Amino acid sequence: MAAWLLVAEVATLLVLLGVCYRPLGDHMARTFTSDRDLAVERFVYRFLGVDPRAEQSWRNYLRSVLVFSVVGVLLLYVLQRTQALLPYSLGLPPVPAGLSFNTAISFVTNTDWQSYSPETTMGYTVQLAALAVQNFASAAVGLAVAVALVRGLAARRASTIGNFWVDLVRGVLRILLPLSVVAAVVLLAGGVIQNFSGFQTVHTLTGGTAVIPGGPVASQEAIKELGTNGGGFFNANSAHPFENPSGWTNLFEVFLLLLIPFSLPRTFGTMVGDRRQGAAVLAAMATLYLASLTAMALLETAGGGAATQAAGAATEGKETRFGVLSSVLFATSTTLTSTGAVDASHDSLTPLGGFVALVNMMLGELAPGGVGSGLYGLLVIAVIAVFLAGLMIGRTPSYLGKQVGGREIKLASLYILTTPVLVLTGLGLSFGIAALTRSLTGTSILNPGQHGFSEVLYAFVSAGNNNGSAFGGLTANTPWLNASLGAVMFLGRFVPIVFVLALAGGFAAQAPRPATEGTLPTHTPLFVVVVVGAVVLVSALTYFPVLALGPLAEGLHA
């Protein structure tokens, strides 16, 4: 595929995202600041027993997030375990305990890591009532937490940061649901299937038979991308023609998964009353996104090895309908948004292309990151950047007038610490305990040598950052990986949320200091450079050694 097609696709994306940036960003800001409830919302609040006007302290907000999410995990677990008793289960047996645990956490944490082949494991009820519901809910939780942090930054001596239940309900009803409906209709028009016809046996041209699963795919597919979830209806995910039939649906799906994360900076700017701040956050995200996309495109086209060069492109494992570069666009977008949907096997990226995919996740899912989580991730890094830059101009650092002191730095540091520690601990245990290593090499790892190591590295990085994409090649449905990845996903999602909400509470309680000539401006290109530098430096320093042993050892040849 010619490079110009990628350029055209990216240009189309930029135009589409640019058109939606203002209206969607402002719509989201209005959604979370309005004091009017829709009739259906009032009904839900009555049902939940929630007073929509009652504001919550950060502790109560956090408690609500955790209660809602833990209940979600339990519900998903029970539904999977009782699948055989549920209607429309296509006769599928109960999902095994370890896998149910992993999958329940996976969908509640917006990770959507799938250790199983969905079309042959989950019936329609589990797919729709459990997994699809969490596709909405987990994305709305991300939105709510991000909005709470933004409220904290915008507030003035406030003891509360909003009401989680209101944010959750509005996020689903006013943002995710309407957008999904539109997206699903567009996908249907593009050829994505939507039926309840179960398995159909067809006769192939060669005289054999094939069993083709159907299902309500389009409705699922829309929120899978919009909510940066990534859990596919089919094992092949967006490489499956029923999920992603054509080149333009491919581009449309990339657009969907970038849409909300790239519009949230506008929401942020609008809510804090200074749109330039939002633009700076957007610029930092876009810079990282475009740099990563360029890097992967160059590395994939440069290709590795003589065989690839003979073939003309590194096409193995990539969906030939889309070509290498469209796969690169999808792979970059899915790993930078914590979506984890794939339209090509990341295992089949060249080693250095896979390196970029890994680095994308290691950046901490903030360029533009998952729905909500991308924004709060970037704002936390901005807090660290503000601290160092603030010191360098001789001021007690402050962001949007809010002081960044010991407490703020502690929380931001802990946020940044959490995911690398989880990922590295998971890796360390996997390779430090002989029995676990044997399980990995015996069952899980497909490829020999450092590529096998990269598969495990990728799994932990993907789980820790709630991405959910898999390198492929790894059989993850083992007791160790189900348990450890499940734990890493859960902690990697909710421990940072604790710190973000604590940060939000602290910021809310402060009275902002007015900006003067001596205040660090946080809307300038210079500040964008500092933030981008901080993002890259922090993740590079943390992960360089393991990257050296994984894709770099594999990809660099003497």
Added chain:
Amino acid sequence: MTTTPTLERAAGGAFTGGQLLRGLPDAFRKLDPRSLRHNPVMFLVEVGAAFTTVLAVFLPVVGGSGALFTWSIAVWLWLTTLFATLAESVAEGRGKAQAASLRRTRTTTIAHRVDAYDASSDPAALRAPTSDIPSADLALGDLVVVGAGELVPGDGDIVAGIASVDESAITGESAPVVRESGGDRSAVTGGTRVLSDRIVVAVTSRPGETFVDRMIALVEGAVRQKTPNEIALDVLLASLTIVFVVVVLVLGPVAGFANATPSIAVLIALLVCLIPTTIGALLSAIGIAGMDRLVQRNVLAMSGRAVEAAGDVSTLLLDKTGTITYGNRRAVEFVPLPGVMETELVAAAAVASLADSTPEGRSVVDLARALQWSGDEPEGEIVPFTAQTRMSGIDLPDGSRIRKGAASAVVAWVGDVPEAARTALATEVELISATGGTPLAVAVETDGAFRLLGTVHLKDVVKTGLKERFAALRAMGIRTVMVTGDNATTARVIAAEAGVDDVLAEATPEDKLALIRREQEGGRLVAMTGDGTNDAPALAQADVGVAMNTGTSAAKEAGNMVDLDSDPTKLIDVVTIGKQLLITRGALTTFSIANDVAKYFAIIPAMFVGVFPGLEALNVMRLHSPDSAILSAVIFNALVIVALIPLALRGVRFRATGAARLLRTNLLVYGLGGVIAPFVGIKLIDLVVGLIPGL
């Protein structure tokens, strides 16, 4: 005392190699793990050094190879730790010299304590019995008598008497100052010497907690509490350290999967190179040196917090008199009435002022001389200024009388003069007042005939160079507010001339306090100077309150800094030092973190190139061998600490420009420089290390 502490302080400003040597013994003492524990980063390095030493010792026992390498790593890790303690002890050493000279003033003296003081009948304690006790036994509230030639036994306020006091022991200023009971100049400091007269002092501080004691503790760094920004930075450094500990711990098993397990010495070397040792080693030296720089400028900060707050100040309250203007009005113009020769007015005003020793009077003579008037002190009777007459002047031997003074008083004195002259004078007086000046009317009486001659225009003269300093402050985002008791018109004129941003006219202490509160409500940090007891509430309320050393002890208690030179413009220096302190910390932290990039490129390929030859591509510095690469990184890591000690002590240069420009410069120098410098440094060290056989 022949050499004053100030001179020694000034000498302490430059950094010499000798200081390093003198700091060594203390640096070794500080290696004690118990004292190093407060610095987690360096404590970890010391643990690593000890561990590597044990490894090196037992290497032959277990039959391992690479003894030279392991020993080299161990030695350089010990040196890294030592360089860190050295930085701190050098910073403290500079304060020690000052502390020693201060201590000499603290010798125990004999105090004459008044046993039964009766303020009403015997305020000067002339008849009351006194008992002589050592100054160390004085209690709070005791009254002591101090005579000429005696040392003041403790801090206190004069309750009776007036004396000239030699305060050079504290301020370094050799000219004696006058201290008297009542008013704003009643405070005396223990250890200063009364030169003349006799005073009764009420002791206001316990022995051991006097001003000098606090000064000693401050310059020695003994009472250093971590400032808020320092605490935040500590947290950041600790988290970075934790991440790198995890990275290194995991690297063993992970590399084991590829049969590339590095040796423990290598892992320790990697850890030490990655954790922010540069800033960790220099952080406390930066703080001590910052306080030291203040002391060198004769400012005592009661806490590091106040110094840091000074860097954040966004509103500066400055008293007009003495700060913005030279304390006194000066004559700038003679304005004769119509029909009066200017020379006559000049001569009359000058003659009337010749015996007037006030600065205002002298300025009239100075101006007259500048206008070619020459005359000597005339014979005649001086009529001094009184609050009742509001005039002064001279009665000449020839019988004529000259008066100058407030226009209304002079007009009343002249009585019946032509209406035209009176109107002309009134017009001129109004004109001068409107421009913020003070008019002095001059009149003469010869042989019973009164004549109005004209006016002398007295004006507050703004100190030179202030306008530029205020502009610099504005660029730094600091608003200056002039506080004055003058009326609004006068105040605005001076304000415009001096270039301050705002003015608080006819200000009472309550107005001042209210203004500070208002600014703080808006989230601004306020700095002010003050000396009087009525300034105390405002000084306490301000985020940075600099009390003048000449001020009352109430003011000194209320402020969080004391300026020994009593120079109110020093607030600007304090702000600069506060900023410099933060910038130095931020810059060295950025430098420290940016350094890690090059260290990775040195160590990671060296660790794994044996198993994965392809990683040689990452050896961008083309280092000699894996061992030399790792050792060079460790050596660089140690030497960079020593190289940066002068910068840590001196502080990063601060230019008063806007935040954006400052950030750009510092990012380039310390961020980008921090990435590039170690590539060069490690390569150079490797060129030398590579020559050692066996590495």
